Every structure is written in structure tokens, then in C-alpha cells.
Amino acid sequence: VGKFKEFLAEKENNKPYRFVLLWYDDPDDPDEPEKTADKLMEEGKKLGCTGFKVDVDGAYSDITENGTRFIYDKEGKSFRVDEETLVYVRAPVTRRKSWSDLLTQLERENIFCVNSRLCMETTSDKYRTSLILAEHQLNQPKSILIHHQDKALDAFDRFGSKFPLILKTLTGSLGVGVVKIESEESLNATVQLMHKLDNDMGVLMQEYIPATYDVRVQVVAGKIHGAIKRPIVKRDFRSNVSLGSEPVAHTLTKLEEEQVLQAAKAVDGLWVGVDFIPAKDRNKDLPFFIEINATPGTKGYTKATGMNICKDVIKTFMDRAYWLRQKPFESIYGLQN
Known part of the structure; x- marks a missing residue:
């Protein structure tokens, strides 16, 4: 905590900026995302920054006849964006291609996004994340991708671990889509049920690490x-x-x-x-x-x-x-x- 405060205090040449706050009104998110969005807007204003809060559902960007790019909300309110504008991405943009494509549209105009589409897509896929962390030699629970809904037991044999183990959907957050499995019978049935609910669902098998x-x-x-x-x-x-x-x-x-x-x-x-x-x-x-x-x-x-x-x-x-x-x-x- 103290180190971060010291880090901020050392900064010179800090200048206010214009920013877009891209958020999503998700009724199932107990973290109350709009409160975080409003807090960012509030703190930005106190620090002399100018912000524009826009729900990603209905947001779009376009260029006017004179070559100026704007971002719009679904009511048609607009905000100019350029290389001096920062976009805070506080929405699950990977849920829809059109939302992710909005980031790409902005990034190709050299507009700075926190975080980038690459980061958003990487972290939204648990197996892709695990591959990248492995490439950087970072420690993780042993994992294997279940490649077919009827091949869960085959994957378990190749996995070379013991029960209990963890099943995770490749996408998902807030702990949803994470299941502890105690036996071969429950492994097979649970994977089939997951695919029954969503036939396109990817499932990751992971070593169970006991912890408090x-x-x-x-x-x-x-x-x-x-x-x-x-x-x-x-x-x-x-x-x-x-x-x-x-x-x-x-x-x-x-x-x-x-x-x-x-x-x-x-x-x-x-x-x-x-x-x-x-x-x-x-x-x-x-x-x-x-x-x-x-x-x-x-x-x-x-x-x-x-x-x-x-x-x-x-x-x-x-x-x-x-x-x-x-x-x-x-x-x-x-x-x-």
C-alpha cells in the first residue's frame, strides 16, 4: 500500500486527460459495476479530468465529415475521442464480437485502452491464460482441456492426477462455472450436463489445490x-x-x-x-x-x-x-x- 502511494508521489508532469468509461449494466454482477463507474467519474472530475460514461450495450463510434472521431451512447450523446483520450474498459466486451470490435476500432485510431482487446480476450479464456502463463514459466495448477463431451474420462487418464479435481468453463466469472469433482461418475455426468446447457462450452480440467x-x-x-x-x-x-x-x-x-x-x-x-x-x-x-x-x-x-x-x-x-x-x-x- 505504502509503495503505491510513494510511486504516485514521485510522478511529475502529470496532466489531466479526457476519458471514456465503457461499462455494462449487468444485473447479475453483485459488485455493482455502475458504482465503480460512477466513482471513477467522480474521482476523475476531482482531478481535473473530463469523462464520458457510456454503456457498451448500444455504444458505437464514427467519424464526422471533418475527420473527427466520436463515441456515442444508445441515446445519441457523443464524446470526441483522439490520441489524447483514454478509454477505461469496465465492460465484459468479449461477450459480443461487436463490443470487442469497438475496441479494435478505437485501437486502430491509436486510442489508448485500459485494457486492450488482446488483454480482454486472453484473460476471458482460462485455458489461453494458462498457456501464456506457462510460456512465462509461472506456476499453476496442472490443467488439461477436455476436447469432447464424451471424452472426459479419456482426458482424466491423460491428466495423470487424482480426485478431487476442478472443472471450469473456459469463460465465466464470479465463481460461476467452477465445480469440484470427486469421482469418475460425477466427472462424466457433469461434463455432459455442461455441454447440454451450452453445446459450444469449453471445459478445463484442473488439479485441486487444497487451501483455506x-x-x-x-x-x-x-x-x-x-x-x-x-x-x-x-x-x-x-x-x-x-x-x-x-x-x-x-x-x-x-x-x-x-x-x-x-x-x-x-x-x-x-x-x-x-x-x-x-x-x-x-x-x-x-x-x-x-x-x-x-x-x-x-x-x-x-x-x-x-x-x-x-x-x-x-x-x-x-x-x-x-x-x-x-x-x-x-x-x-x-x-x-
Whole structure:
């Protein structure tokens, strides 16, 4: 906590900016996303920034005849966007291609997004996240993709682990789509039921790591803002605040700090929540990374830490050195896609 305050205090040449707050009115999200959106708008105004709050459902962007780009909400209200505009992505844009394409449209105009489409898509897919973390040699529970609804037992044989184990849908948040499996019978039946509910659902099989709590770390612009300890919910195996876990402020070891920052950077995260299960010897052994969230909630975190993360995020990006834009990808033919 103190380190992040010192980091902010050291910044010079901080300048207010214009920003778009892209959010989504999700009635099923207990984190109350509009409260976070309103808090960001409030803190931005206090710091001299000009913001535009827009629900991604119905939002679009277009260029006027004189070449100026605007973003519009579904009522037709508009806000000019350019290279001096920051877009805070606080919406689950990967739910719809049109929402993700709005980010691409903005990024191709060199408009800075927190987070980028690449980060949003990477972290929304648990298996893709695990592959990237593995490439960066970061510790995780052993995982395997179940490639067919009728081949769960075959995947288990290749998995080479024991029960209990964890099944996760590739997409999903708030602890929904995570199931603890105790036997072959329940494994087969649960995978088939998941596919019955959604035939296009991807399912990940993961090693079960016994724990009494996990840790959520908020990382902003490559710096640790703070961490919370989330106890396992009573009569459950999950620790999500949305399911009733009551978090408390948590102090990381030096090793955990180093590993968390590597994980955040591996997915190009500029404001992310990094979740891990701590090792038994936290000073010597590596933590087990379980997920990275590109739109981390603030409700439980703020209550546990007493920190004003919305203010600190707005203030951090007043330093243009952290406006790290996603570059276009180069094709196999050397062309810019």
C-alpha cells in the first residue's frame, strides 16, 4: 500500500486527460459495476479530468465529415475521442464480437485502452491464460482441456492426477462455472450436463489445490496497488466475494510480488486482478496462479483495504508514460493487419 502511494508521489508532469468509461449494466454482477463507474467519474472530475460514461450495450463510434472521431451512447450523446483520450474498459466486451470490435476500432485510431482487446480476450479464456502463463514459466495448477463431451474420462487418464479435481468453463466469472469433482461418475455426468446447457462450452480440467484462502492482487500500470485475502466460503470450496467470502487486507511476500507482476505483464494487463493460491512456504515456494481478471471488482477490495483505487487509477494514468498502446499485429507476409 505504502509503495503505491510513494510511486504516485514521485510522478511529475502529470496532466489531466479526457476519458471514456465503457461499462455494462449487468444485473447479475453483485459488485455493482455502475458504482465503480460512477466513482471513477467522480474521482476523475476531482482531478481535473473530463469523462464520458457510456454503456457498451448500444455504444458505437464514427467519424464526422471533418475527420473527427466520436463515441456515442444508445441515446445519441457523443464524446470526441483522439490520441489524447483514454478509454477505461469496465465492460465484459468479449461477450459480443461487436463490443470487442469497438475496441479494435478505437485501437486502430491509436486510442489508448485500459485494457486492450488482446488483454480482454486472453484473460476471458482460462485455458489461453494458462498457456501464456506457462510460456512465462509461472506456476499453476496442472490443467488439461477436455476436447469432447464424451471424452472426459479419456482426458482424466491423460491428466495423470487424482480426485478431487476442478472443472471450469473456459469463460465465466464470479465463481460461476467452477465445480469440484470427486469421482469418475460425477466427472462424466457433469461434463455432459455442461455441454447440454451450452453445446459450444469449453471445459478445463484442473488439479485441486487444497487451501483455506486465495489472494486477489490489484495491479495498476505494472505496480502492485494492494492485495486482499479471500477466505474459502463456508460449506463451499470457492472464495469469491460474490459468493459470500469476506476479504481482509493482505501483505504479500517479496516472491509473491515479483510473481504477480510477471503474471500481469504476461497478459499485457494495465489494470488487472491477479488471483493465486499461496504456497505453504510463501517466502520460498512459488504461488499457484488460478486466474487473471481484466475488469477486477472494487467493492470487496475497497472495503477490505480502505484504499481509494478509483482515485489512484485515474491519477496513475495522468502520467502519459503509462499510455502503452496496443500495436497492430504484423501478418506472416510482413504487412500490418
